[in-house]
Amino acid sequence: xxxxxxxxxxxxxxxxxxxxxxxxxxxxxxxxxxxxxxxxxxxxxxxxxxxxxxxxxxxxxxxxxxxxxxxxxxxxxxxxxxxxxxxxxxxxxxxxxxxxxxxxxxxxxxxxxxxxxxxxxxxxxxxxxxxxxxxxxxxxxxxxxxxxxxxxxxxxxxxxxxxxxxxxxxxxxxxxxxxxxxxxxxxxxxxxxxxxxxxxxxxxxxxx
Amino acid sequence: xxxxxxxxxxxxxxxxxxxxxxxxxxxxxxxxxxxxxxxxxxxxxxxxxxxxxxxxxxxxxxxxxxxxxxxxxxxxxxxxxxxxxxxxxxxxxxxxxxxxxxxxxxxxxxxxxxxxxxxxxxxxxxxxxxxxxxxxxxxxxxxxxxxxxxxxxxxxxxxxxxxxxxxxxxxxxxxxxxxxxxxxxxxxxxxxxxxxxxxxxxxxxxxxxxxxxxxxxxxxxxxxxxxxxxxxxxxxxxxxxxxxxxxxxxxxxxxxxxxxxxxxxxxxxxxxxxxxxxxxxxxxxxxxxxxxxxxxxxxxxxxxxxxxxxxxxxxxxxxxxxxxxxxxxxxxxxxxxxxxxxxxxxxxxxxxxxxxxxxxxxxxxxxxxxxxxxxxxxxxxxxxxxxxxxxxxxxx
Numbered sequence: 001x002x003x004x005x006x007x008x009x010x011x012x013x014x015x016x017x018x019x020x021x022x023x024x025x026x027x028x029x030x031x032x033x034x035x036x037x038x039x040x041x042x043x044x045x046x047x048x049x050x051x052x053x054x055x056x057x058x059x060x061x062x063x064x065x066x067x068x069x070x071x072x073x074x075x076x077x078x079x080x081x082x083x084x085x086x087x088x089x090x091x092x093x094x095x096x097x098x099x100x101x102x103x104x105x106x107x108x109x110x111x112x113x114x115x116x117x118x119x120x121x122x123x124x125x126x127x128x129x130x131x132x133x134x135x136x137x138x139x140x141x142x143x144x145x146x147x148x149x150x151x152x153x154x155x156x157x158x159x160x161x162x163x164x165x166x167x168x169x170x171x172x173x174x175x176x177x178x179x180x181x182x183x184x185x186x187x188x189x190x191x192x193x194x195x196x197x198x199x200x201x202x203x204x205x206x207x208x
Numbered sequence: 209x210x211x212x213x214x215x216x217x218x219x220x221x222x223x224x225x226x227x228x229x230x231x232x233x234x235x236x237x238x239x240x241x242x243x244x245x246x247x248x249x250x251x252x253x254x255x256x257x258x259x260x261x262x263x264x265x266x267x268x269x270x271x272x273x274x275x276x277x278x279x280x281x282x283x284x285x286x287x288x289x290x291x292x293x294x295x296x297x298x299x300x301x302x303x304x305x306x307x308x309x310x311x312x313x314x315x316x317x318x319x320x321x322x323x324x325x326x327x328x329x330x331x332x333x334x335x336x337x338x339x340x341x342x343x344x345x346x347x348x349x350x351x352x353x354x355x356x357x358x359x360x361x362x363x364x365x366x367x368x369x370x371x372x373x374x375x376x377x378x379x380x381x382x383x384x385x386x387x388x389x390x391x392x393x394x395x396x397x398x399x400x401x402x403x404x405x406x407x408x409x410x411x412x413x414x415x416x417x418x419x420x421x422x423x424x425x426x427x428x429x430x431x432x433x434x435x436x437x438x439x440x441x442x443x444x445x446x447x448x449x450x451x452x453x454x455x456x457x458x459x460x461x462x463x464x465x466x467x468x469x470x471x472x473x474x475x476x477x478x479x480x481x482x483x484x485x486x487x488x489x490x491x492x493x494x495x496x497x498x499x500x501x502x503x504x505x506x507x508x509x510x511x512x513x514x515x516x517x518x519x520x521x522x523x524x525x526x527x528x529x530x531x532x533x534x535x536x537x538x539x540x541x542x543x544x545x546x547x548x549x550x551x552x553x554x555x556x557x558x559x560x561x562x563x564x565x566x567x568x569x570x571x572x573x574x575x576x577x578x579x580x581x582x583x584x585x586x587x588x589x590x591x592x593x594x595x596x597x598x599x600x601x602x603x604x
Binding site for chain 1: 470
């Protein structure tokens with residue numbers, strides 16, 4: 001009898017051990033599956049990766065900004081502009097910072113909350129692909145809708161609007177959201193995270 | 209001399225001749241992939257030297273490391289990120305499976321070389337070992353063996369097996385799995401599948417080949433199809449083989465749950481790569497019809513679509529040859545990534561050992577096709593290596 005063939009008396013014990021090991025494996029795999037089906041992640045992760053309710057993955061970027069200065073969002077202003085970009089941007093490059101996806105966000109820390117609000121002056125250009133020749137952009141801060149602009153043609157447009165005091169938290173942290181209802185998809189099958197809508201060329205805030 | 213002694217002498221002579229024949233064959237089996245690995249190195253280096261200003265070997269090894277290779281180098285050196293991902297990055301490394309980077313990291317802990325050098329050596333070693341394991345799988349057909357070795361080690365896609373990508377390990381473990389199945393060693397097949405599932409996600413699909421082989425064995429023993437589940441349940445060794453098959457994947461899921469909080473992070477992160485679920489047929493059609501510029505040369509999406517079609521056609525041929533397990537595994541391993549887009553389709557098709565072995569068998573059927581392939585493979589190796597170094601999109 002070969003050494004590896006169990007004796008008749010050992011067979012039930014081996015069978016039992018085999019079933020026990022199989023049960024342990026199945027239980028471990030089911031437990032891991034249950035854990036995986038109940039992810040323990042923060043809201044930002046869930047929104048971007050799991051629920052897919054946003055194309056803009058929030059992160060802890062904060063740029064310092066003092067009102068009264070114009071920040072270039074072209075290559076020459078890369079250092080300052082990049083610090084303000086939270087998500088939904090690509091660049092900066094020579095012709096500006098390109099929006100990516102359905103939403104982009106900027107976050108900046110002001111030295112102090114504005115007394116009477118702020119005046120924003122943004123230079124933007126539409127990304128167009130005939131027959132689509134314009135882009136709408138909806139700008140909001142702290143959930144307050146500030147401006148809806150329609151950018152037509154490839155030439156830069158200056159968009160200005162007031163930011164009320166209520167849109168800036170007492171911490172002085174201003175968070176601006178840009179939504180693009182008319183984003184251009186790379187192809188019919190492409191992911192929305194690659195949608196193109198605008199190019200931001202410059203950004204300026206002034207105290208009202 | 210008495211007649212009995214003459215017969216004994218003749219028998220000894222026959223045995224000696226047979227022994228020396230076996231010895232020669234063994235030498236050939238070992239030497240053929242070695243020679244082809246060296247010739248592949250020479251051809252790829254010549255291709256590199258023709259496009260690079262720095263002809264050093266270190267520069268050659270670095271230059272071959274393109275696309276996903278860089279992710280594997282990072283995983284091997286730094287492991288996986290937690291969340292939030294540092295440097296305001298959207299894309300964690302979670303989509304790249306851990307076994308091969310872990311293996312390279314383990315070798316690096318004892319050898320004083322840079323990661324990419326160790327990975328290159330490990331990949332070539334895996335390619336060589338894959339050839340040796342393929343010998344019995346190719347029915348000891350020397351012509352098919354030579355072609356298969358030439359394809360892996362000095363063929364048009366040999367750069368995949370000479371840098372830090374998962375294909376070398378994937379092909380090796382796939383070959384071990386099918387060899388174990390051929391010998392009805394289900395536990396070894398299950399363990400191979402577990403390793404495969406920790407190498408690439410589609411590796412876990414090899415479990416279907418294991419179950420199909422079990423079913424075939426059950427039928428060969430005269431069992432009915434209806435009685436198969438009962439027969440399976442009466443064999444705890446088979447149940448263990450099946451349940452251990454996805455162990456690599458589950459171990460990785462547990463790791464991701466502990467570190468990132470999401471056991472499916474490897475799937476969810478695909479969103480950051482822009483992969484969206486869709487109809488594989490539409491992706492193939494879109495790829496085939498993408499030809500925006502004049503000229504007859506196929507575009508990268510066209511090459512990718514053709515690779516998917518060729519891979520699926522070869523899987524169909526495996527089914528015709530009654531290799532149902534290998535056929536289904538290969539078809540699923542192509543269709544699963546096809547549900548997101550055509551990216552990396554050439555590499556995925558090339559990395560399916562049963563398909564390339566079948567192609568080697570088909571081409572070795574006649575001397576003419578064998579000779580043509582033996583000449584064409586290293587020539588194509590040169591040009592495809594240049595294309596790889598140039599970042600040609602279809603080869604990603």
